[in-house]
Amino acid sequence: GAVVSQHPSWVICKSGTSVKIECRSLDFQATTMFWYRQFPKQSLMLMATSNEGSKATYEQGVEKDKFLINHASLTLSTLTVTSAHPEDSSFYICSARHFLNTEAFFGQGTRLTVV
Amino acid sequence: DAKTTQPPSMDCAEGRAANLPCNHSTISGNEYVYWYRQIHSQGPQYIIHGLKNNETNEMASLIITEDRKSSTLILPHATLRDTAVYYCIVPTGTASKLTFGTGTRLQVTL
Numbered sequence: 001g002a003v004v005s006q007h008p009s010w011v012i013c014k015s016g017t018s019v020k021i022e023c024r025s026l027d028f029q030a031t032t033m034f035w036y037r038q039f040p041k042q043s044l045m046l047m048a049t050s051n052e053g054s055k056a057t058y059e060q061g062v063e064k065d066k067f068l069i070n071h072a073s074l075t076l077s078t079l080t081v082t083s084a085h086p087e088d089s090s091f092y093i094c095s096a097r098h099f100l101n102t103e104a105f106f107g108q109g110t111r112l113t114v115v
Numbered sequence: 116d117a118k119t120t121q122p123p124s125m126d127c128a129e130g131r132a133a134n135l136p137c138n139h140s141t142i143s144g145n146e147y148v149y150w151y152r153q154i155h156s157q158g159p160q161y162i163i164h165g166l167k168n169n170e171t172n173e174m175a176s177l178i179i180t181e182d183r184k185s186s187t188l189i190l191p192h193a194t195l196r197d198t199a200v201y202y203c204i205v206p207t208g209t210a211s212k213l214t215f216g217t218g219t220r221l222q223v224t225l
Contacts, residue, residue, distance in 0.1 A: 001161055034213060043202075044159070044215040057210070093158050100211050103149065106158035 002028045004096045006107030013084055013114055020080045021110045023094030029074035030096035034104065035067070038091040050077055084114040119203045124220040127197075133190040135219050137203030140184040147206065148179060149213065150188045152199040159202065159215075162188065193223045 003026040013019050023033060032051050036044040048064075050056035050071035058064045066088075068080040077096075081088055091111050097104035120138040127133040139148060149164040163170055163177045165186070170177045176189040190197055202218040 004158075006158070032210065036215075043200075043217055044153075046212060046214055049210050049212055051210075091156070095159075095213065097211075103161045103164055104213055105161055106151075109156070109158045111156075 001103070002026075002096075002098075002105045004030075004094065004105045004107045006094055006110050008110060009108060010111040011113070013112070015085055015114055016083055018080055018082045019084055019112060020078055021092055021094070021112075023077045023079070023096065023107050025075045025096040025105070028096075028098050030077070030098060031074065032097045032100075032104075033071055033077040034095040034097075035069060035077075035079050036093045036095065038093060038109075044093060047079075081112065084112070086114045088112065089114045119205055119216055121201070121203055121216065121219045123217065124222070126222050126224060127190075127193045129194055129223055129225055130192055133193040133197065133221055133223070135188040135190075135201050135203075135221065136185065137188070138185045139203070139205050142183055142205055144183075148177070148186050149204045149206065150175070150177065150201065151204065151213075151215075152197075152201045153218075154196075154199045162201075193221075195223050195225070197221065198223045 005024045007022045035047045038044045047062045048056045048058045052074050056069035071077040093109040094107045095104045150162040151159040153159045165177045179186045200218040200220050
């Protein structure tokens with residue numbers, strides 16, 4: 001299957017700082033990218049959907065000013081967690097899809113720990 | 116928007132076929148069914164998807180009932196590495212968002 005690469009795989013940051021997570025589709029152009037987070041023993045929760053060149057659409061309850069999403073090119077989307085706090089510690093996962101009704105491929109995830 | 120229902124857990128002996136059911140009784144005519152799995156602490160892995168015909172690839176087979184209200188994912192010869200949480204998803208909305216439910220935790224045993 002196609003490859004989606006996430007970087008970094010894990011990050012530890014201090015409370016109050018910002019962290020940027022990158023998601024790249026390595027061998028296809030991703031018209032749509034999705035960002036999820038997953039808490040221990042829970043399922044993935046969709047945070048936002050982004051289309052290249054457009055503003056992201058956030059799910060209800062997700063603060064768009066806290067979780068900044070940029071999808072500036074067909075192969076790169078970034079998620080910036082601003083002013084991170086310990087409760088933002090989670091597993092963040094991105095997904096990329098070429099066209100509607102085709103399969104989406106997932107990155108390996110980024111484990112964020114805020115101390 | 117179609118919702119899916121899966122059993123919370125299943126066991127399967129190594130080497131045997133694992134049959135994972137999914138109900139999606141509210142699916143509409145142009146909505147696909149997707150299957151993903153997540154092995155502990157990794158990103159989900161795409162397995163297979165289909166619309167109305169049965170599908171097969173190197174990983175699994177997908178059997179969709181004629182009325183499309185349910186489907187079954189078949190792993191023909193389960194191995195220990197197939198132990199994972201399996202998600203049956205019908206994408207929702209105009210953006211065809213992949214919304215994950217609780218899935219089925221498949222435990223493959225010796």
